[in-house]
């Protein structure tokens with residue numbers, strides 16, 4: 001499919017808009033701040049003008065990736081924990097009408113997974129499962145070359161898999177979710193509980209705790225051990241269910257790889273069904289913060305190609 005595509009990665013803090021050419025390289029990449037907008041209508045006006053400026057009449061389609069529960073079957077948001085005014089908005093339809101081009105929407109973790117599978121750490125494998133460790137934990141599942149979205153588009157929420165019955169409280173209102181142990185937010189809260197010198201209202205950032213761990217502080221190191229252990233348990237369950245052997249871990253927290261990977265590997269092997277032992281490989285993502293833009297532009301391109 002010749003022509004250019006735009007990928008929009010709409011997160012709770014940043015909005016990245018990238019122009020992707022036919023070689024799947026990101027040319028023009030622009031940033032907006034999500035906090036500057038107070039309604040979808042406001043943001044829609046801005047997105048429309050940026051897209052028109054960037055595409056200059058050569059665009060074929062636009063993909064938009066949003067954090068939260070995306071009903072891909074309807075092109076609407078069902079639940080957006082970071083940007084509440086997105087809830088229920090007919091995003092696909094209103095953006096398509098404003099720019100007069102086909103638009104596809106997907107969950108941000110699905111877009112990242114698709115990007116890493118098509119061009120990054122998952123390239124060449126027929127099936128991968130990707131976990132994105134940011135302020136929350138996202139997940140995406142590719143089975144035999146297709147994104148698995150579940151019955152209505154809400155599939156792949158690996159962050160809300162229960163890894164500890166009656167465990168730590170999660171932002172979703174449940175207890176014991178993977179996100180409550182292996183996200184950036186979890187790093188700050190768990191460390192804050194362990195280190196009484198840190199005020200509850202003023203937690204350290206995951207980067208500050210990472211620096212303390214690198215300096216050898218055992219309380220900080222323990223937080224990353226917990227993170228790795230629960231990731232290993234979660235991945236083992238995914239292997240046991242899907243029999244997928246290749247995993248990609250991406251997102252800001254994955255920069256602390258050397259602090260959690262050994263424990264992850266131990267917990268993974270300890271919890272695997274016997275026939276899978278020694279066969280599972282876990283890779284670091286390769287596309288960094290462009291993965292979502294590249295992935296959702298590719299999702300848009302694939303839709304145009306097959307329609």
Ligand SMILES: [Zn+2]
Nearest residue numbers: 160170172177
């Ligand atoms: Zn949860």
